Amino acid sequence: MRVPKLSLFSTLRQSLLAQQSKYISIQSLRALSTIHHKIANQNLCPQQSFLKQTQFRLHHCPANMLPPRIPFSEDFFFRQLFDSESSTYTYLLADLTTHEAIIIDPVLEQAKRDAQLIKDLGFTLKYAVNTHMHADHITGSGWLKQLLPGCKSVISEASGAKADIKIHEGDKVEFGRHAIESLATPGHTNGCMTYVIPEQGCVFTGDTLLIRGCGRTDFQEGNSKSLYENVHSKIFSLPENYRIYPAHDYKGQLESSVFEEKRYNPRLTKSLEEFTKIMDNLNLPYPKKIDKSLPANKECGVYDIPKEE
Numbered sequence: 001m002r003v004p005k006l007s008l009f010s011t012l013r014q015s016l017l018a019q020q021s022k023y024i025s026i027q028s029l030r031a032l033s034t035i036h037h038k039i040a041n042q043n044l045c046p047q048q049s050f051l052k053q054t055q056f057r058l059h060h061c062p063a064n065m066l067p068p069r070i071p072f073s074e075d076f077f078f079r080q081l082f083d084s085e086s087s088t089y090t091y092l093l094a095d096l097t098t099h100e101a102i103i104i105d106p107v108l109e110q111a112k113r114d115a116q117l118i119k120d121l122g123f124t125l126k127y128a129v130n131t132h133m134h135a136d137h138i139t140g141s142g143w144l145k146q147l148l149p150g151c152k153s154v155i156s157e158a159s160g161a162k163a164d165i166k167i168h169e170g171d172k173v174e175f176g177r178h179a180i181e182s183l184a185t186p187g188h189t190n191g192c193m194t195y196v197i198p199e200q201g202c203v204f205t206g207d208t209l210l211i212r213g214c215g216r217t218d219f220q221e222g223n224s225k226s227l228y229e230n231v232h233s234k235i236f237s238l239p240e241n242y243r244i245y246p247a248h249d250y251k252g253q254l255e256s257s258v259f260e261e262k263r264y265n266p267r268l269t270k271s272l273e274e275f276t277k278i279m280d281n282l283n284l285p286y287p288k289k290i291d292k293s294l295p296a297n298k299e300c301g302v303y304d305i306p307k308e309e
């Protein structure tokens with residue numbers, strides 16, 4: 001019964017446009033969100049999927065009015081994990097029907113913790129996915145492959161790193177009926193990928209876009225102009241209610257949204273010229289573990305793995 005739901009969506013959209021009001025009310029946004037979520041739970045044709053992308057671009061929001069979040073599906077598992085030494089976020093995602101799971105940006109020192117959690121929850125880890133070749137820590141992909149046989153490592157081809165599967169923009173990494181979709185967002189490094197799950201309204205930005213910040217561009221073929229352009233064209237053009245999940249935070253923040261970062265990111269709200277100046281003057285020390293991390297991550301972590309279990 002797709003047509004009636006879409007008609008309802010169009011009718012609501014038309015009536016909102018007819019009001020020609022500058023702002024959309026929170027009730028209308030909630031109604032749109034509910035309809036959107038119902039649509040999102042079906043298999044969509046491309047035209048219908050386009051509605052999802054445009055939903056929150058139709059109307060202006062007052063600066064402080066957050067668009068309603070898309071609730072996670074009942075069969076979607078999400079867990080954010082943290083490594084306090086490198087301030088890295090790792091994400092465990094799973095299909096609660098098939099129990100297939102993936103992990104994004106695992107950290108070597110936390111591989112045993114993550115493997116135990118996956119076992120406790122009865123998941124099968126299909127893929128250990130990296131957003132890019134990290135400079136500040138060694139990926140846990142290699143050790144997870146040993147602890148959980150059957151798991152395959154995934155990274156972008158452009159990263160230049162070894163992995164079981166090398167992906168390109170547009171590729172999907174599936175777990176059960178869910179999948180992350182890849183957007184190439186080079187800038188922090190050549191091979192940076194951002195992963196999107198449209199149905200759940202979430203975006204895993206790696207180091208490309210951090211909460212009120214972004215990845216540095218002073219090594220690993222970093223390029224401020226390409227980071228700026230990729231964030232604007234590929235991340236800021238996503239629906240504003242999508243949640244942003246970065247690979248790091250140094251201030252204890254957990255998540256953000258496209259809406260927030262488009263308005264409040266102190267670097268990316270500037271012009272390209274100002275942004276480039278900011279990035280050229282960050283004067284950050286090199287990550288402490290860079291000399292160990294880069295060679296290990298080039299092998300996707302299958303290198304210098306701790307010997308005990």
Ligand SMILES: N[C@@H](CCC(=O)N[C@@H](CSS)C(=O)NCC(=O)O)C(=O)O
Nearest residue numbers: 135136207213214215216284286287288
């Ligand atoms: N102090 C940490 C490294 C901190 C750092 O450089 N973070 C990177 C991401 S990891 S390569 C970054 O891009 N930071 C941007 C910023 O504005 O902080 C260490 O020694 O490991």
